[in-house]
Amino acid sequence: xxxxxxxxxxxxxxxxxxxxxxxxxxxxxxxxxxxxxxxxxxxxxxxxxxxxxxxxxxxxxxxxxxxxxxxxxxxxxxxxxxxxxxxxxxxxxxxxxxxxxxxxxxxxxxxxxxxxxxxxxxxxxxxxxxxxxxxxxxxxxxxxxxxxxxxxxxxxxxxxxxxxxxxxxxxxxxxxxxxxxxxxxxxxxxxxxxxxxxxxxxxxxxxxxxxxxxxxxxxxxxxxxxxxxxxxxxxxxxxxxxxxxxxxxxxxxxxxxxxxxxxxxxxxxxxxxxxxxxxxxxxxxxxxxxxxxxxxxxxxxxxxxxxxxxxxxxxxxxxxxxxxxxxxxxxxxxxxxxxxxxxxxxxxxxxxxxxxxxxxxxxxxxxxxxxxxxxxxxxxxxxxxxxxxxxxxxxxxxxxxxxxxxxx
Ligand code: GLY
Numbered sequence: 232x233x234x235x236x237x238x239x240x241x242x243x244x245x246x247x248x249x250x251x252x253x254x255x256x257x258x259x260x261x262x263x264x265x266x267x268x269x270x271x272x273x274x275x276x277x278x279x280x281x282x283x284x285x286x287x288x289x290x291x292x293x294x295x296x297x298x299x300x301x302x303x304x305x306x307x308x309x310x311x312x313x314x315x316x317x318x319x320x321x322x323x324x325x326x327x328x329x330x331x332x333x334x335x336x337x338x339x340x341x342x343x344x345x346x347x348x349x350x351x352x353x354x355x356x357x358x359x360x361x362x363x364x365x366x367x368x369x370x371x372x373x374x375x376x377x378x379x380x381x382x383x384x385x386x387x388x389x390x391x392x393x394x395x396x397x398x399x400x401x402x403x404x405x406x407x408x409x410x411x412x413x414x415x416x417x418x419x420x421x422x423x424x425x426x427x428x429x430x431x432x433x434x435x436x437x438x439x440x441x442x443x444x445x446x447x448x449x450x451x452x453x454x455x456x457x458x459x460x461x462x463x464x465x466x467x468x469x470x471x472x473x474x475x476x477x478x479x480x481x482x483x484x485x486x487x488x489x490x491x492x493x494x495x496x497x498x499x500x501x502x503x504x505x506x507x508x509x510x511x512x513x514x515x516x517x518x519x520x521x522x523x524x525x526x527x528x529x530x531x532x533x534x535x536x537x538x539x540x541x542x543x544x545x546x547x548x549x550x551x552x553x554x555x556x557x558x559x560x561x562x563x564x565x566x567x568x569x570x571x572x573x574x575x576x577x578x579x580x581x582x583x584x585x586x587x588x589x590x591x592x593x594x595x596x597x598x599x600x601x602x603x604x605x606x607x608x609x610x611x612x613x614x615x616x617x618x619x620x621x622x623x624x625x626x627x628x629x630x631x632x633x634x635x636x637x638x639x
Contacts (some may be wrong), residue, residue, distance in 0.1 A: 247273040249601055250432050250443030251579075252420045252457060254279030256397065257586055258449035259404035260594035261579050261601075263325075266411040268602050273414045273441060275433060280401035282451050283586060286475050286556030288504045288512040289331075289397040290491055291315060291588045294362045294389045295339045297353065303612050304565045305360060308585055310609055311592035312391065318591035319395070325410060328403035331396030333507060337491040340372050340379065340386035342540055347384045349495055354387055364389045376488055378542050394491055394504050397587050416441065420450075422459035423576070430576035434459075445601055447577045452557035454580035464573045467618055468581050470522055470557035473515035474530035477552035478545060480509040487511060488542065496537040503538055503545070511548065513538045517558075524555040558583050567615035568593065569600040577601065578615045 249265050251258045254276030266272045290296070293308035319332040341347035357364045365388045372386040373379050409415070420433040423446065432442040448454050452470035480487040486505070493502035504512040516530045531553055538545050561567060561581030566589060570577050579597050582589050596610040606614060 246432075246442045247271045247414065248443065249273070249445045249447060250275065250441055251447045251449055252276075252423075252433060253282075253448065253450035253454070253580075254405070254415070255282035255449070255451050255586070256284045256401050256404060256590050257451070257579050257582060257593055258447070259401065259408055260590050261447055261449055261597040262413045263404055263408045263411055264594035264598035265601050266408065266413050268598050270602065271412070271414075272408075273416060273443065274408065275416045275418060275420045275435065275441065277417055277419055279408075279415055279417065280405045282401075283556045283558060284397040284401040286473065286554050287397040287587055288475060288502060288514045289395045289400070289587050290337070290392065290493075290502060290504055291394060292337060292392045292491075292493075293588060294357055294364055295337050295353075295387070295392050295493060296584060297357060297360065297362070298564075299356065301564055302360060304563075304585070307565070307592055307609065307613065308588055309362075311589045312393075314591040314595070315393065315395070318594075322400075322403050322407055326403035326406035328399060328406055330403055331399045331506060331508075332393070333395070334393045335490040335505075336388070336390040337392035337493065338367075338372060338376060338386050338388055340369075340492065340494050340541065341384045342380070342382055342494060342496060343384065346495055350385065350387055357387075363391055376490070376492060378487055378544050379492070380541055380543055383541070392491065394506075395587060396506060400587065400590065420457060423448075423457055425459060425461070425573070429574040433457075445575050445577060447579055447597065447601070449579040451580065451582075451586075452559040454559060454578070460576075461573060463619070464571045464576060464615075466567050466578050466580050466615060467562050468567075469519070469560045471560040471583065472518040472520050472523060472555055472557055474518075474526055474534065474553070474555045475512060475514040476531060476534055476550060477554075478511040478513065478548040479551045480505070480511055480548060482509070487544070487548075492541060494537070494541050496540055499533065499537060501534060501537040501541065503542060510551075511545070513545070516555075522557070524557065526553045526555050530555070559586070562618065566593065566613055567618070568596050568610050568613045569606040569615065570604065571615045572619060 248270035424431040488505040
């Protein structure tokens, strides 16, 4: 067992050193990494391992999901992608679970001249950002992936953008947490306890009080709704709906696709993520509709229509599942990590499109913050305090030479 260390600002009367509200992949990795450092950790969630990871496709797409204005986030995404091989090995060992981590790469393709112009812009931005990607002709794309439509006009080969199965990742993190001594309360956290201007744990829906030296809010899209959190500390997180389909590639068709294939079709992102077990995940819509998680005929239709334009053979495949989840959107599309202006209260939320990708680095950053009271340098730009309107202690995001660039 680990020797216990004292968290930076823990209360001596705490029943656990750290209490994490939310048992999705971000809450779980925070709990696991923190328990590994010798702190006692509790996770509160009615269904640990549930949440957005049950819907997400699991693309580790630091390069193909690069967007203008997100170059600061890119640094964190790249750092996390670089940690994935060792993280996956360690978590597999710690949990005894296979994570479905697949180093297969990604091909982003264009179907018409507008798409191709968009992809050329992305390629130029990737090159200016020092990222590896290779421009291919339509014929070269089809040579790599013969199931692609004959009309594909060109594409970007990104061999470093891999995938993991988020459902397996979540299950493995629950198991690793249990083995590391993390205590689970399978219940809703009703409200944050604040005593003399300091977070002191939570009260559960049944009235049970759980005290802790440090409380971490990692409740994904629900993070802005925990009662008791002072208004000026409540994270500005909003739900962004994504509908996702799962199809199944029967054995005689395998391998249907050998890597993730994606495109922007009529302005909408569509991606096809082939798992080794024959599952083919097709995503995703992006809808600002509040707390709605209805799977709609229109959402399914648009995903199938766009995916069919890319890979016509998909209409032969059994459709096995349709589901919608909520991404935790933040005002700058980047996560909020570490201490807030309320003593004893940390955030690990707002990961938006990158929760699965950012899981390894989030675990490291949060364990560091919870044991030292400080963010490591790599995460300074992601302090929740960047959104404090009146704070004189705002740490400005680190800027890069590309931060002000816009599409030509
Ligand atoms: N990162 C994929 C998505 O958010 O749809």
